[in-house]
Each structure stands twice: as C-alpha cells, then as structure tokens.
Amino acid sequence: MSAPTIVNPGNGPTTSQEPVEVVHRTTAEPCSVHAAHKPTSHVNEIHHVWPLGQGGPNRADNRVVVCGTGHNSIHQLIAEYLTMKGAVPYSLLKQYTMGERQLAKLGYDRITRGAM
Ligand SMILES: [Zn+2]
Numbered sequence: 001m002s003a004p005t006i007v008n009p010g011n012g013p014t015t016s017q018e019p020v021e022v023v024h025r026t027t028a029e030p031c032s033v034h035a036a037h038k039p040t041s042h043v044n045e046i047h048h049v050w051p052l053g054q055g056g057p058n059r060a061d062n063r064v065v066v067c068g069t070g071h072n073s074i075h076q077l078i079a080e081y082l083t084m085k086g087a088v089p090y091s092l093l094k095q096y097t098m099g100e101r102q103l104a105k106l107g108y109d110r111i112t113r114g115a116m
C-alpha cells in the first residue's frame with residue numbers, strides 16, 4: 001500500500017491540533033476501536049495514542065488506525081480525562097466503545113507521564 005499522506009491540516013478532530021493522516025484501502029488496516037463497521041469505513045485515519053499536539057512522538061508504536069468517528073471520540077475522551085485529571089465517571093465512559101476508552105486512557109497516561 002502507498003504511504004499515508006497528510007491532508008487537510010486543521011480539518012481533523014475538533015479537539016486536536018494535529019494534522020490528520022488518512023489511510024486508504026482499509027481492509028488491510030481496519031479501524032482498531034470498533035469491532036465491526038456498518039457501513040464500512042473505507043477511509044481511516046492515523047491516531048497518535050500520545051497526541052502529537054501534546055508532545056507525543058510520530059513512531060510506529062504510538063500510531064493506530066481508526067475511523068473518523070472513533071478518532072473524534074478518542075480525542076473527546078482524552079480532553080475529558082485532562083479536564084477531570086483522570087477521574088472520568090463511568091456514566092461518561094460508558095458512552096464510548098471499549099477500544100475508544102482504552103486508547104484514550106493510554107493516551108492520557110502517556111501525556112501525564114511524559115513518556116511512552
Ligand atoms: Zn488523533
């Protein structure tokens with residue numbers, strides 16, 4: 001597959017400063033936060049678990065492929081983690097999928113630790 005390209009900086013998740021890398025032909029790299037997709041997500045995005053805008057590295061072990069909806073959700077939940085200093089109530093968490101929760105928590109941990 002071709003290398004991901006950075007497109008539309010500023011047109012990604014509203015809570016993120018990072019430019020969005022779009023990945024096509026996603027049957028090879030399906031969305032990692034939703035077990036099933038209806039409709040199919042034909043165009044996915046690269047999410048940096050420790051967001052670039054928060055000082056995260058652009059390394060393979062910090063990159064995951066997610067659909068646009070999942071990507072927005074993860075950044076929204078990271079913002080909630082930061083606002084609530086990690087104490088996000090279950091009533092809020094349950095509105096997100098397990099995959100979104102795991103990646104948001106991992107991202108928050110990396111942000112607060114300042115390390116992978
Ligand atoms: Zn992201």
Ligand SMILES: [Zn+2]
Nearest residue numbers: 031034067070
């Ligand atoms: Zn998805």
